[in-house]
Structure formats: C-alpha cells, structure tokens
Amino acid sequence: MRVLLLVPALALATACTDVAPLTSTGFNTPEYQAQREAQLAGQGVAGNPLLAPVEVSQQPLGAPGTAPVATGENADIANQTAAALASTSGQNPAAVTAVPVANTGAISDEQDFAAVSERRSIESDAARVEQNRQTYELVAPTAVPERTASGQTNIVQYALSTSNPVGVQLYSRSGFNLQAKAQRNCAQFPSPDQAQIEFLSNGGPQRDRKGLDPDGDGYACGWDPSPFRSAVSN
Template identity: 75%
Template sequence: MRFSILIPAIGLMAACNTVAPVQGTGFNTPTYQAQREAELAGQGGTGSPLPEPYEVSQQPLGSPTSGADGADLATATAAALASTSTQATAASASVRTASNSGISDEQDFAAVSERRSIETDAARIEQNSQTYEVVAPTAVPQRGADGQPNIVQYALSTSNPVGAQLYSRAGFNLQAKAQRNCAKFPSADQAQIEFLSNGGPQKDRKGLDPDGDGYACGWDPSPFRSAVNN
C-alpha cells in the first residue's frame, strides 16, 4: 500500500524537471535573435540593414520652405516682415515729431536728410548771401552828452566816504528841509544829478546835502568805485 503511493509521486517529480520547448514567436526566440544579428551585421534579413553612422550624419536636412507651399510661406513671411518694418519706421517718425513739437531738429541727421539735399542747401546759402547786410560800426556815445552831470565820473573823482563833511552848509533845520526836498525825486541818482546841476557839491541851493559830504539825499558812490576796482 505504501509502495503504490510512492510510484506516482516519483513520476510527478520527473515531469516537473523536464523543460518544454518554447513555441511561437517573441524577443527570445531563436528566429528573432538570428534576424537581429543579421541586421546588425548588414547581412540582410526580413528588414532593411541599418545604415552606417557616417551615412546618417551626411544626409541633408529637408528645408521647411522647399516646394510650392514652402515658397509661398517664404514670400508671405518676407512680406510680413517688410510691412512690420515700415509700420515701425512710421511710428518712430510720428513719435519723434510729436515729442519734438516746437523744438528744432537741426541736430538730427536723419530728420534733416529727409527734407534737405545738397542742392537745397546751396540755394539756401545763395539766398542768405543776397540778404546779408554789413552794418557799419558807429562811435560809442560820450557820457554826459545830454548836458547832465555824469554821476559815475563824479563818484570816481571823489574819495571821501558818505557823511564826511567837505563843504560848509548854513541854515536852520537843514535835515528836515533835506527830507522834504529829497522826497520829490524817484531815486538818489536823480537827486545827485539835480544837486550837481545846481552848483554842487560846493553849493547846495535846494538843500539836498545837509551834512556837506557832496552826496545828495544819501547817494552813495561806493558801488561805482567797487565796479572799477573789480
């Protein structure tokens, strides 16, 4: 009984150790391996042989603009670029004109060359030469030609400061009288001219120099002296 059970078990183990032949097609079949090796070796087979590496690198690339459709595409692209360039130029000129409104663009070579040429410049030079006029110099007018005293010359001829008495003055209330009379002049310069025109600085007929320094109504010769010294 025990012996009859062992016989089937031994037969089953022998069957498991037997390798069955591989049927059908696949990556590991002998047929596929033989074909692959033949293609790699360039010996033909069911497929085309693989090209050598240098043959692949020397093949020219196809142009995207080849053929009738490619030529149309190239023409359309060139036209679009030209139109864009023209629009950009017009926009730039418009911006330049708007930004320079009222300002001369004579220093802009591109702007000047658009509207002027050698011929127009020559015509302009000729027109300017015809209208050119030489003004003869005239003599410089002399100071005091109108008959009035020259206060600049008087200031430079004196050296005493304001308030230093040089001339005698007689009378009562000289300061009050000088204030009333000086108020009639729009400036100290006008008062000094009037003072020199009526006998000043030795005489003070209108009471404009009460302290006798030779300067009417507080007129100061210092600015004229400083201008000469500087």
C-alpha cells in the first residue's frame, strides 16, 4: 500500500523538476538584473558595466536636426540609408535640417471690449458706416417679362382649362381595335407628356388622327392633368 502511494509522489516531483525556466530578453534578462543590483549595491561588475542614470543624462546631445551617431552594424545600415536618400533626392541628407513651421494664426480679440475700444471710436465707426452707404447700390425691381408665344402646345394651360377626370368620355371615337392601336402608337413616345403634346398639335382633343385617345376623354396615352391642377390649387 505504501509503495502505491509513493509512485504518484515521485511522478509529481519529477514533473516539477522538468519545467523549463522562464526566459526573457532585453532589460528583463537575469544578467541585466544581476548587473543592475550589483551596481546599485556599489559592487564591481565584470564585463560591460551599465551606465548610471546620472552618467546617461550627462551624455552630450547632437545639434538640432541631426541624427544620432550609430556604430557597428547600425552604422552600416545608417550609411546605406543615407546613400539611398542622396541618390533619389540629389541632396546630402546630412545637410537637411528641420524647417520650423511658423504659426501665424492668432486668436481674434473682437470680443474684448478693451482691445477693440483702443482701435476704434464712435467717429471711426460713423465714418465706416458713411462709406458703406456711399458704396451701397439699390436695385429697383422691374416687371416680370411676359411669356412670348412660341407656337408650341402648352399642356399645363390645357390641363387647367379642363375639368373632366381621366376616363370620362367627351369626344366621339370611331374605328376598330382602338385600344390595340393606341397601345402600339403610344409606345413611340418617351413620356405621356410628349404624347399629349403631339395629340393636341394634330387636331386634339376633338380629333384623334394618330389614335392616341381611344376612350375620348381628351387625354392621350394615359396622360393625367391632376398634378397640374393640384399645383395651382395649393
């Protein structure tokens, strides 16, 4: 019984010892932390000691607009980048400096009574008003020009001169297959308005020479005068 209990315990201990230690890079590496603790404690550090915060802050800075000096592999990359920029722009990248952007915008002080009163006076405002009056031009209204007769049929005027609804016969129509003929002829017009103009221009509404008004209501190809009447009544 004791042997059976010892077997799981040994397996658990073995599993715990097999766990790999956590690794990290950068400033969280164990080596970096050890050097930092040793330096803070005043002990000597072998290898490449870390710079103290005071020493880092005292490092000289480059001139404004210049890039930091790179060494080693970073220097090679920086030199290659500078050469590529010089070949494309034709200008030495080292000679390029940042151009300060001048901020010419200013907050208006028109709401400041003291500032405005220093620049203006009652006399200057009166002179400005008088100058505006002299340059002001009053345009007198003129009569609206009358519409000249163009000779084209006016379907709006025709709609307002009639009162019968669509489908109420007022004019006699004779012939065979009037609906089929009207359907075929109305298909030639892009809109009912165009069909109504053609209908009125060729003897309508009394006569229907092209067979556009088979029910004799005076409206060709289903043209409806109601929208024109409603616009006038409103």
